[in-house]
Amino acid sequence: MSADAIPSRPGPDAELPRFASAEALVRSLRPDVPVYGFRPGVLKADAKAFLSAFAGKTAYAVKTNGEDFVLRTLSAAGVKAFDVASPAEFAAVRAVSADAELLYMHPVKALSDIRLALEAYGIRTLALDHEDEVAKILRVVRGLDLDPEEITLCVRLATKGPAAYQLSKKFGAAPAHAVELLQRIDRVGFRCGICFHVGSQVEDLDTYERALASADWVRNRAGVALAVLDVGGGFPAPYGRDPKRRDAGPLPRVGAMAAEVTREAREWGFSDVPLVAEPGRVVVARCLSVIVRVLLKKGRRIYINDGVWGSLSDSWTGRIVLPARLIPDPARTRRRGNPENIVPFRVFGATCDSIDILSRPFYLPETVDTGDFIEIGHIGAYSMSLRTRFNGFYPEKVVIVDEPFDIAKAEGAAIPEARHAAE
Numbered sequence: 001m002s003a004d005a006i007p008s009r010p011g012p013d014a015e016l017p018r019f020a021s022a023e024a025l026v027r028s029l030r031p032d033v034p035v036y037g038f039r040p041g042v043l044k045a046d047a048k049a050f051l052s053a054f055a056g057k058t059a060y061a062v063k064t065n066g067e068d069f070v071l072r073t074l075s076a077a078g079v080k081a082f083d084v085a086s087p088a089e090f091a092a093v094r095a096v097s098a099d100a101e102l103l104y105m106h107p108v109k110a111l112s113d114i115r116l117a118l119e120a121y122g123i124r125t126l127a128l129d130h131e132d133e134v135a136k137i138l139r140v141v142r143g144l145d146l147d148p149e150e151i152t153l154c155v156r157l158a159t160k161g162p163a164a165y166q167l168s169k170k171f172g173a174a175p176a177h178a179v180e181l182l183q184r185i186d187r188v189g190f191r192c193g194i195c196f197h198v199g200s201q202v203e204d205l206d207t208y209e210r211a212l213a214s215a216d217w218v219r220n221r222a223g224v225a226l227a228v229l230d231v232g233g234g235f236p237a238p239y240g241r242d243p244k245r246r247d248a249g250p251l252p253r254v255g256a257m258a259a260e261v262t263r264e265a266r267e268w269g270f271s272d273v274p275l276v277a278e279p280g281r282v283v284v285a286r287c288l289s290v291i292v293r294v295l296l297k298k299g300r301r302i303y304i305n306d307g308v309w310g311s312l313s314d315s316w317t318g319r320i321v322l323p324a325r326l327i328p329d330p331a332r333t334r335r336r337g338n339p340e341n342i343v344p345f346r347v348f349g350a351t352c353d354s355i356d357i358l359s360r361p362f363y364l365p366e367t368v369d370t371g372d373f374i375e376i377g378h379i380g381a382y383s384m385s386l387r388t389r390f391n392g393f394y395p396e397k398v399v400i401v402d403e404p405f406d407i408a409k410a411e412g413a414a415i416p417e418a419r420h421a422a423e
Helices: 022-031 040-053 069-077 089-095 110-118 133-142 175-188 205-223 255-268 281-287 417-422
Strands: 034-040 055-060 079-082 099-103 127-130 153-157 192-194 226-230 274-279 288-298 301-305 322-326 342-346 364-367 373-376 397-401
Touching: 022 034, 022 322, 022 373, 022 397, 034 417, 040 055, 040 069, 040 255, 040 281, 055 099, 069 281, 079 089, 089 099, 099 110, 110 133, 110 364, 127 133, 133 175, 153 175, 153 205, 153 226, 175 192, 175 205, 192 205, 205 255, 255 274, 281 288, 301 417, 322 364
Parallel strands: 034 397, 055 079, 055 274, 079 099, 099 127, 127 153, 153 192, 192 226, 226 274, 301 342
Antiparallel strands: 034 288, 288 301, 288 373, 322 373, 342 364
């Protein structure tokens, strides 16, 4: 089978070609285009780990990765609720599950999208952070002759704290404003909720505790009954570690932060309020890798056939360290250098664009050369959602790979802890 024979828009798992390992894929296909390696077993395991760790409703954030094969696997793993932000995401979830609950947690919505959500998709939980959103929703509810008491409106709070990506720069009401919004919602007759999103890839529990403290302050001053507290996403996924940082702690365990947030919510007095979480990265990051090829080696520079406009947007900002490992071209028998000598290579993407440069180097054997393959792991979150067709490059080939990506064996941007100690 050649890479050209791999379906570009894969459906359910059964339609995808299967390989025992990334090395087997390379030996069989020798692909000249990027190929995604999907691990459905890893995705199911990580989804179940989060479901068991969080004592509330788990609503997967579809924006993280809304591919059909991902949503089907999550539904099969027991995920019954989904955080959606657009009509396209409504439809994507409905295509894989007729009875999944949809939570419309985008704070700013078009009037037509609100009507579609309420009328066609039966959505009954929505988020907002401004009184004009209350007016829009109320207008649609009255036009459809719906009972406001059937609908929960969650006021989104602005939060502060360390995160790889901050989200309150765009959304969120200040605490005093949130109090007014909750009281307005309650007077109209809607059910009231509070939600927040502390950011993406948060590893400091204090960030959640500050948000819970703010939610408690708002609840006490609003004086309304709460139907739900949505603690959002931000739960950290395991990525690589910067080899220059000696103080980096252990990689986060999937679901560990969720259990801690559950405990903190109880300590802040929310034991009697139903909880919701919107995990994204923590659930899907590990399930996907991409196998790329080295197009050219120039000294300590390598050019690959993917990049920041494709699968590797996280490597543009530098906030996420993607682990990577070399898969030598099996057709090349002669090598220059010492394969045990791991050195940094600056990585350039496929497009004819000077911005397409990864912000962090890949640490690879100095023997890496033109024609070799590199497997970049833990890219299940946002890699497929954010890829573009810029310059005509668009990675879209997907296969199933049985063997999990072993981050401990990745040279890449993640140096194993044992090698840290040896240095």
